[in-house]
Amino acid sequence: MLLTPRPPAPRRRWLRAAVLTAASAGLVAAALPAADPLGIGDPLFPHLGNPGYDVLAYDIDLTYPGKNTEPLDAVTGIEAIATESLDRLNLDFTHGTVRSVRVNGAPAAYSTSGEDLVITPEERIERGDTLRISVTHTSDPSGPADTGGWVRTSDGLAMANQADAAHRVFPSNDHPADKAYFTFRVTAPSTLTAVANGLAVGRTEHGATTTWSYRTTHPMATELAQVSIGRSTVLHRTGPHGLPVRDVVPAADEKVLEPWLRKTPEQLEWMEGKIGPYPFENYGLVVADAETGFELETQTLSLFERRLFTDRRYPAWLVESVMVHELAHQWFGDSVSPRRWSDLWLNEGHASWYEALYADETAGKSLERRMKAAYGASDGWRAAGGPPAAPEPPSPGQKISLFRPVVYDGSALVFYALRQEIGTEAFEQLERRWVADHRDGTATTDDFAALAGEIAGRDLTAFFKAWLYGKKTPAMPGHPDWRSAPVTAAKPG
Template structure:
């Protein structure tokens, strides 16, 4: 179908004439259907992501005025390639005001439907053609607490975009199946520090401006760029009164941690552990996959830690509460670090593949606790086996989870995708042997580095490396309602525990 031309244009005048001719012949002019939210068909998030194009790069500019309750001015530039003929382009975006949209250098019409920004370019894009999209918008942190996107801290903002909240911050194709390179440019008051994914490539400090009544303080613009593609859910921008602590990891890897300036000394006993944890993970699965790593200790209560790419987000309280034993904090640090391989470098093709992310991160968390703190892996796995049927009954089997509760998509992150999925890896190691299992782990992150992969990819590689037919094994462990017998442990038992009835 043809695009509707702009009113008053030469094309519009030609079209009016054509309509009269068509009407006299008894014909009806074709029009575009009404704008509607789209999705790529993810079974758990049907309206997440958008078909018809592949994003190559995001270039996102924010201007932060120092008040974390007010919207940020923003400009998101997207370089993409059309994979189908597109008369409209849907972007995931909500919780901001769109001021203008340009597509391939020309103003485009736009509207919002559901959580989609629906753009009608002046000219349709043909399959294979580039798409240069620029959206001027606001990015609003108000009301976002607890629902993802911007998270307000004691002195600024950070991001927590998993699983579907990146489009509360910027427009894009908000699904891990479409990874892209990112550039962030953030202008903020000069007494604040900005850190984002990847490496800092520029910091521009204008001449200081005196603060006078009604005037503005000096600002600084920070620019960061990723060297590897990234899923939108893993984007991170930290703005606050922070200190960046630099050190060197294995093979000269730059490590940078971000903490409140007041916490610099308090956090050092934890921060200095990261190079050793990196070396431990490399010994297990191979080279660290990105250009840098570090911890972002945010002054916020999120209820979780998050593996944002190259800069994992942690609650400050994890490190300062005496109630948490050292071995536990260490293992949580390793959990988020392991995600840099499992989930970040190798991302899930669909959200039903989430068990591959969380199962592996939990596996290395537990393995680290066993090797460094004498917390036996078998003890943890036997406890998980006991609970496995209960977890499956509550949330579905690991590779076929039930959809999250409406309006609470974070509820997808259940015990069955953590210890319940690490249990699958334990069973697989029991089934194929330690040597084949360790080769599988290394091959998995090497073969799929910087890409996306599915459960079928993992099971196929396991069969290739082990030389075994694992069809029935994986059918039971990944998709059955009841937990299969544990290889090597026929005495282990699991039972479903019914939830207590209300009242």
Template sequence: MLLSSRTPRTVALLAAGASVALLAAAAPPEPVTPLGVGDRLFPTLGNPGYDVRAYDISFTYKGDNDKPLDAVTRIDARATSRLDRVNLDFSHGTVRSVEVNGAPADFATGGEDLVVTPARPLVAGQPLHITVRHTSDPRPGKEEVGWVRTKDGLAMANQADAAHRVFPCNDHPSDKAMFTFRVNTPQKYTAVANGLPTSLTPGAGDTTDWTYRTAHPMATELAQVSIGRSTVLHQKGPHGLPVRDVVPTKDVKALRPWVDKTPAQLAWMENKIGRYPFENYGVLIAEASTGFELETQTLSLFERDLFVRTEYPAWYVESVMVHELAHQWFGDSVSPRTWSDLWLNEGHATWYEALYAQEKADRPMETRMRNAYRESDGWRASGGAPAAPKGPTHGEKISIFRPVVYDGSALVLYALRQEIGARKFERLERRWVATHRDATATTADFTALASRVAGRDLSGFFQQWLYAKKTPPMPGHPDWKSAAVRGKAGK
């Protein structure tokens, strides 16, 4: 995700808001408790005891983005331990019924968890098939999260932990799964989602049924479903890659020159780090005010304003497009094991954004990194070190997305390239995305691979650059200085 720094906006990020109580059919005999997978930044996010293999999610949209959608979420999982109860993350809809392995199950809520009690306890290794019939509410609670209401419909924006405001899930990037989306809309609407379309058929009455399926596993935060009066533009990328761009129908003429840049940007990224990792790619342009752009897998979400407001230089707009494209490798294909590994996503996307601006628009990387170095101590003071970010402010989960994970983390990569040389750095980048493709990885995985590629132990280097309160000296630039920290630093 790229937080908008475009005037007049300030750095902001969509994140989860207040929960809305679900209607429970029957409470279990003991109080229900929200669980988590132990994430340092979000202790109750995700759920232990099972591994999700696939989601099959159906939405019925009736043409009003201010009313709940009818929905059915089917989860194909496997128990990894004995389970008397199964916790799912879900907090912004009404649950009508739950089945586990074909039998009705009791359910209740605890915090932002939907807690399901199957008729019989589950044992480790047992298949776990859950069907939840529910609503999916696009109306915002304390914060507008999950569904984003656009001028002509809806789009989805689930980072960092907002997918569970749209559908029941194991809402943590460590549990990636395959996805199928089935969307019923009035005929005048177009529905798009992650992955490839598998069917387009008439629905009941004057409606259309749209079905999409991913070919690679995906984290819940990267799910995308958009419904609107849109046109889908098709072109070919490198080696025949399907490229589909989705734009408001009324803006096709104005936006086509921008989306036509996508194939060349794909080729540029492939030249840097290897073949694009997914089945297709494209840009989804929505008429909404969000304050960010988002790397939803295979279909990056952008605000219309980015492309139509004349004060944004072309080089800047293109570098923002490349930021989200780079995330398809860094964050989507290779996903963070925990949210403390976020610097690997945003640092790399910022790196390639800056490199593209240098090569295509003569905006020197060194100048940007020198400026980042000057601010780095302030960023660390306010947000923590890149790989040890401070926890979110109470009630403000967006606060983990601070400047230190963007330019502050790209600065770490710049220092690494200075330390090991450009050739080894480029080799490391290619090996990283190839080794962990379709998987999750940690900061420790990255630092270990860097040491192997460099041919020497870099643990001391990374300890300082990733965890220290103060920014270490920049290799090759002993004259670079950090500004004195005065109160809270900002971007």
């Protein structure tokens, strides 16, 4: 995620019991203690994710009624493997009405607790069992735009699920630590176009409506899911090595957006020259006529505000560097996803690094000058939001406040310091190894520090401890004259 530029709870085990009574019209669980919202222990989002199972695949069927203020009918299928024995299991889900739940084909009891859907199947689940869960529900796009999930555009909908809003759209294990394959089927009025992550695998017309089907060929975190529905044109072009590139744009804006969109293939070539092959099956932009306040790296189909490209107050070099920021995320954050949300600095810091490097190399916007300015502000950023790898939780009711300057240029500054510390050749080797070794997986800050030490051939523990967890910014290697401005203002309450 990049903000649009402007002119812990402990892990719990499920309690177990053997008695379940079920009624045909509304299944009710008996003999089990009251359901609790669970979580996997992420300090920044204590109730996000759920223990006890590993999701392998989602199959999401959405029916759009034609108005973006009305709920969509939906069926979410989940295939998972139980990692422990369970009498019931939790899914993250809120802001929708559940109509029925089935587990392995049989009706299951369900209730809600906090933002969790708590499911009690007819039979106890044993460790290693395959689970096939089907939830029939609604998906409600109403509500404040800043809560995430569905974004209402001028002609339909798009998704912006980062960091914890996918479960406002569909039931899920809503944490990037549990990535899975996705299939989407979207039924909408035939006057509209529906597009989702991955490759198109089918299109069926039913008179007044059309069903569009898409499937990912790489696992994806729930926060990166994207479905766009609207009066859109889908533009196709070819990237490096024959990579399919598709852009989804408002039909009326095709000509005005084309000068920007045709830059994507050369940006892909530039990124591949830095860190290696693009990691997914296709890429492109979805341009939404909506004011979100940010751009977002949804996997294979990055979300952009229309105004970034149409407001002439934004200089061309800035627009292009923002495009590269979201493209870089396809490697950093999407292919290699954070194990915990405190690993966010690896996503945003890397995307900001390549954004700045691209501006330096293609537009003469000095990387060193930008890093020196970041260094000057760094102590203030750390005081306001914590150090890069130990960010403070988002403000209550303002989840987007997690995305503070310290995770952008404050974290890119760490990469600049690391390059100064180990040398350009070792740094570039590290970057390529990182995305290759952890492709399609998740990784942690400790993983990155260990790989950096291996490639540098020496222990970098002290370096990373100071740069990632210190309250004050360490001295910049090679620039002893750089100074961070004194922190004088009181920390916001």
